[in-house]
Amino acid sequence: MSVTIKDIAKLANVSHTTVSRALNDSPLINQETKERIQQLAATLNYTPNYSAKSLVLDRSYNLGLFFSTLHTGTSAGFLYEAVKGVNDVIQDQYNLIVRGIDDYKSYHKINRKSFDGIIVMSQSSSDQPFIEYVTEREIPLVVLNRQIDTLPVMNLIPDDLRGAYRVVEYLIQKGHRDIAIIEGKENFKSTQARREGYLEAMNQYKVTVREEYRVQGNYDVESGYAAMSRLLTLDHKPTAVFCCNDEMALGAIKAITEKQLSVPGDISVVGFDDQLFSAFVTPALTTVRRPIEEISREGAAKLLTFIESKQVEKETIFIRTELIIRDSVKTIAGGA
Numbered sequence: 001m002s003v004t005i006k007d008i009a010k011l012a013n014v015s016h017t018t019v020s021r022a023l024n025d026s027p028l029i030n031q032e033t034k035e036r037i038q039q040l041a042a043t044l045n046y047t048p049n050y051s052a053k054s055l056v057l058d059r060s061y062n063l064g065l066f067f068s069t070l071h072t073g074t075s076a077g078f079l080y081e082a083v084k085g086v087n088d089v090i091q092d093q094y095n096l097i098v099r100g101i102d103d104y105k106s107y108h109k110i111n112r113k114s115f116d117g118i119i120v121m122s123q124s125s126s127d128q129p130f131i132e133y134v135t136e137r138e139i140p141l142v143v144l145n146r147q148i149d150t151l152p153v154m155n156l157i158p159d160d161l162r163g164a165y166r167v168v169e170y171l172i173q174k175g176h177r178d179i180a181i182i183e184g185k186e187n188f189k190s191t192q193a194r195r196e197g198y199l200e201a202m203n204q205y206k207v208t209v210r211e212e213y214r215v216q217g218n219y220d221v222e223s224g225y226a227a228m229s230r231l232l233t234l235d236h237k238p239t240a241v242f243c244c245n246d247e248m249a250l251g252a253i254k255a256i257t258e259k260q261l262s263v264p265g266d267i268s269v270v271g272f273d274d275q276l277f278s279a280f281v282t283p284a285l286t287t288v289r290r291p292i293e294e295i296s297r298e299g300a301a302k303l304l305t306f307i308e309s310k311q312v313e314k315e316t317i318f319i320r321t322e323l324i325i326r327d328s329v330k331t332i333a334g335g336a
Contacts, residue, residue, distance in 0.1 A: 003044045011044075012037055063094045063303070064115045066130065068123035070100035073185035073219045075247050077275040078292060082121050082144075085296025089304065101130045112139055117303045121296070122146035123188050140306040142299040145292075146189040152314035154302055156295050160190050160272075163288040163321030164197025164242070165204075167270050170286070170323060171240045172205045175332035176268065180213035180238035182227040182248050188219075194244045194272060213238055217248045224251025232259055239267060239332060246271035246278045246287055253281065253328075264330035274324050283327035295319050 005023070009016040014037070022029045022037035023046075029037075065086050067074055087096055094116065101120075104110075107130060110118075117140035120131055124146070134141050135151055142154045171179050181198045184191035202209050215230055217223040224243055231238060232255060243249035249271030253263050263269050263283055271278060274289035298317075306312045 003041075003046045005046075008037065008041055008044065008046060012040055059116050060112075060114055061094050062115050063090060063096055063300075064110075064118040065096060065098045065121065066101050066118060066127075067098075067121045068100070068127040068188075069102045070098075071102070073123065073188055074100075075219055075245060075273075075275075077247070077273065077277075081292040082296045085293040086119060086300040088293075089297055089300035093304070101127045104130075107133045110134065110139070111137060115139055117141070117307050119144060119296070119299050119303060122148070123185075123190065125189065126187070140303055140312055142303045142306075144295050144299045147316065154299075154306075154313055155316040156299050156302075156319060157316070158290045158292070158295060158319045159321050160193035160290065161197040161200070163272065163290065163323070164194040164244075165201045166197075166321075166323045167272070167286070167288050168198050168201035168242055169205070170325070171242065171268065171270065171329065172201065172207060174240075174268070174329055176240040177207050178210070178213070178236070178238045178240070179207065180210075180215065180231050180241045182215055182217045182224055182231075182241060182243045182252060184217060184219045184244040184248070186216060191244060198242055210236075217244065219245050219247065221247050221251040221254075224248025225255045226251070228252035228255035232256070232261075237267070240329070241267060241269050243269065243271045246273045246275040246285060249285055249287070249328075250277070250281060264328050268329040270329060274322075278324075279326065286326045286328045287324050289322040289324050291319055291321075 005016045005019045009019045012019065018029060019037055022034040023041060065083065083098060090096060118134050120127060120143045122143050122145050131143060131148065131151065135153065144156050147157050148155050168179065183195055199209060212234060215227040217227045224247060228251065241252055243252050249269050252269050256263055256267050261267060271285050271287040272290065274287045278285040278287050
């Protein structure tokens with residue numbers, strides 16, 4: 001049988017109100033009493049009854065972390081970093097519920113009784129109706145990863161375009177002119193931003209963009225492998241490939257090595273995201289650090305503030321990306 005606040009109150013010889021305040025770290029209880037009650041609760045393995053607590057305080061103690069999709073285009077690393085960032089902030093204060101928006105045929109179960117607040121890790125404009133639905137119901141909301149121009153929401157986004165520009169610029173500075181791109185999942189905003197960064201760098205340095213060098217991927221290892229395999233059939237092969245995420249870069253490296261070619265000796269490869277494995281593959285991958293965990297952490301912290309203060313701020317914050325130079329790029333004639 002689970003331990004209740006009344007059990008702790010009886011053992012501590014105090015009222016159950018005092019126990020409740022002590023466990024919620026209330027300043028109304030003196031420190032000595034608070035520590036004694038908290039220690040007793042820990043010894044008895046007390047866990048809060050969120051159902052009862054939610055009825056009293058009109059809260060669900062649930063936070064929602066919603067992705068546009070969990071089935072295609074959401075890499076394991078991306079999912080892990082997002083969940084870890086949010087979980088590091090909320091710890092045991094709330095239950096974290098992770099869902100894919102595209103799994104819902106109807107949003108009628110999404111309400112203030114079900115969720116105290118919602119974080120949307122937005123990957124595509126297809127999730128716009130969901131964001132509008134949550135906003136209309138005045139559920140505290142933070143939108144990450146995709147810029148929202150049509151609604152006044154708290155919006156934290158990585159500067160993907162600038163990150164892509166910098167990594168392609170780096171390839172150009174290393175002497176590369178035949179630079180291919182393996183794009184991410186079609187219709188994802190990150191794909192569009194990274195493509196724009198690639199094109200902007202190529203145009204800025206007056207490097208020809210070959211149409212056959214632009215191939216579609218899907219943000220997974222398999223699509224990177226397939227896209228690189230197509231590039232390797234070209235008569236005029238690229239000397240460098242910008243993969244729009246690290247998982248596709250991993251697939252591209254496998255396709256290159258299977259053809260008895262080397263990275264970077266024959267073809268240089270760069271990625272995007274700086275996944276954990278990127279520093280440990282051979283060769284270690286030059287990539288762009290996209291701080292999804294940091295964005296998720298900041299988003300969660302802001303959401304908790306909104307819930308507690310009952311006030312929601314409206315702001316767009318860009319989070320800087322960073323070029324991480326490792327071993328997967330070769331300098332060729334004319335490069336730095």
